[in-house]
Amino acid sequence: MTKCDVAIIGGGILGTSISYWLSSLYDIKICVIEKESEVAMHASSRNTGVVHSPFYLDPQKKKTLAKSAFLSHDLWKTLAEKKGLAWKMVGTLEVALDENQHQSLEKYMRWGVQNGIAEDDLELLEGNDVLKKEPNVRCHSALFCRRDAAVDYGIFTQELKKESQKNGTEFLLKHKVESIQKNENGSLITFQNNEQLNADLIINCAGGHSLDIAKKFGVAKEYSDLHFRGEYWIAQKEYANLVKTNIYSVASFPDFPFLDPHWILRSDGRSEVGPNAVPVPSSETYSGYIGDVGTLVSKLSEIVTGSARKLLLNPDFISLISKEWLSSISKTAMIERVQQFIPKIKPIFFSERGTAGIRSSIITPEGTFLPDVMELEGPNSYHMLNYNSPGATGAPVYSAYIVKKLQEKGFLNYTQHTKASIWNFEKITAQT
Numbered sequence: 001m002t003k004c005d006v007a008i009i010g011g012g013i014l015g016t017s018i019s020y021w022l023s024s025l026y027d028i029k030i031c032v033i034e035k036e037s038e039v040a041m042h043a044s045s046r047n048t049g050v051v052h053s054p055f056y057l058d059p060q061k062k063k064t065l066a067k068s069a070f071l072s073h074d075l076w077k078t079l080a081e082k083k084g085l086a087w088k089m090v091g092t093l094e095v096a097l098d099e100n101q102h103q104s105l106e107k108y109m110r111w112g113v114q115n116g117i118a119e120d121d122l123e124l125l126e127g128n129d130v131l132k133k134e135p136n137v138r139c140h141s142a143l144f145c146r147r148d149a150a151v152d153y154g155i156f157t158q159e160l161k162k163e164s165q166k167n168g169t170e171f172l173l174k175h176k177v178e179s180i181q182k183n184e185n186g187s188l189i190t191f192q193n194n195e196q197l198n199a200d201l202i203i204n205c206a207g208g209h210s211l212d213i214a215k216k217f218g219v220a221k222e223y224s225d226l227h228f229r230g231e232y233w234i235a236q237k238e239y240a241n242l243v244k245t246n247i248y249s250v251a252s253f254p255d256f257p258f259l260d261p262h263w264i265l266r267s268d269g270r271s272e273v274g275p276n277a278v279p280v281p282s283s284e285t286y287s288g289y290i291g292d293v294g295t296l297v298s299k300l301s302e303i304v305t306g307s308a309r310k311l312l313l314n315p316d317f318i319s320l321i322s323k324e325w326l327s328s329i330s331k332t333a334m335i336e337r338v339q340q341f342i343p344k345i346k347p348i349f350f351s352e353r354g355t356a357g358i359r360s361s362i363i364t365p366e367g368t369f370l371p372d373v374m375e376l377e378g379p380n381s382y383h384m385l386n387y388n389s390p391g392a393t394g395a396p397v398y399s400a401y402i403v404k405k406l407q408e409k410g411f412l413n414y415t416q417h418t419k420a421s422i423w424n425f426e427k428i429t430a431q432t
Contacts, residue, residue: 045154055112208283230275310367
């Protein structure tokens, strides 16, 4: 293909979902550009695999992400049933270690109901009640959500890719974008292999590279990004059933986009603890701390001159990062964090590292973390930046929301030819 109507940069869970919706609604030429050999090779498969319920999301500040996560639960379940994919109901306990954190749980209870979760699916428990449910968990109190499930989002994305291909979407794998130039036909994309593609509209869903792509269009130049690796340890088989529910802990630093430690049940039966948040130079530095030297030098130069420099002058941030480094170097330090609510576990219970994932966070011109996803229009383009957790959970509905917005903005002036679909676009977008 040398010409297409819509080019989607990024074959992660969001880009693939958008391609599915577009291909089910229009008979147009759509291509997904992915630099890897398969879709969902990065954040879309390197995550906890939890279908989250949005009780912890502020319904005012994060209304769209919360609604997307809530409504997407049933869409993912439908896909799992139709395709015979793993769907393991595990539930989640969000634990509080003191009265101050308990007040956060009371707030989460209110938020959960406002975000659409049925009151029967949420229950505020005292510490003794948690002990009856999970004998190895110690806490002041907990919020129990029954509806959370364990899945494999990488496999889910691959199934969506197959459905999108049936509708005519072409996936250009192993194609890395080198440059983008505006021309009379829209935009000319040149790849590292010197192939070229003309596109009327480009949708930027490039995850950890989305800011770099946006800047090629002259968009978001005043923003920076930082990358944080979240590391996990896998419990040995004889200890995998110590706790049979996902355990999360109330965030100690809500102003920073880091997850406090948790115990996670995987769809394949594994149990893991983590994560930390270790600064790394790129969105793909899954091991080590330096990565490619050229990338490191480039990132350091960007930090010195960009908005991230202000963040690095924040003493609270620096203090937190020093602790994150320690938990990366020392398994004992990592496990001690989890021992606060599962005191029975010991470092010797964990002998293998889990799959590390990376969260790429956008830094505002003021030097703060951007708290929500950011959508920006550019020349012949639309950009999604800072699409982080619970991004995988909410991808089916959020992607439909994006397509609806593109329709309303006049980016998709094509005649609709709706095809048979596993999900109902009109029903979903009527609820967002």
